[in-house]
Amino acid sequence: xxxxxxxxxxxxxxxxxxxxxxxxxxxxxxxxxxxxxxxxxxxxxxxxxxxxxxxxxxxxxxxxxxxxxxxxxxxxxxxxxxxxx
Numbered sequence: 001x002x003x004x005x006x007x008x009x010x011x012x013x014x015x016x017x018x019x020x021x022x023x024x025x026x027x028x029x030x031x032x033x034x035x036x037x038x039x040x041x042x043x044x045x046x047x048x049x050x051x052x053x054x055x056x057x058x059x060x061x062x063x064x065x066x067x068x069x070x071x072x073x074x075x076x077x078x079x080x081x082x083x084x085x
Contacts, residue, residue, distance in 0.1 A: 009038065017083055017085050021084065024042075024083075026040075027079050027080075031079075045060055046058055057078075058071070
């Protein structure tokens with residue numbers, strides 16, 4: 001994320017993992033390119049979207065907007081890295 005040091009970024013990621021049991025990291029940028037920036041997304045604002053019995057996307061919802069991040073059905077790759085404790 002802009003204006004955040006690597007140490008602060010990882011402190012936030014690890015704190016979320018320890019406090020909530022989950023940490024969500026968004027790799028921003030175009031799907032076909034390498035990530036431009038990394039962002040920590042708050043665990044309480046994340047939800048899974050399922051299709052049948054499989055996760056198909058992550059939904060990030062805050063007071064201002066709602067964003068969906070799809071999970072590729074074949075490779076299971078997403079722009080969200082979900083770390084679980």
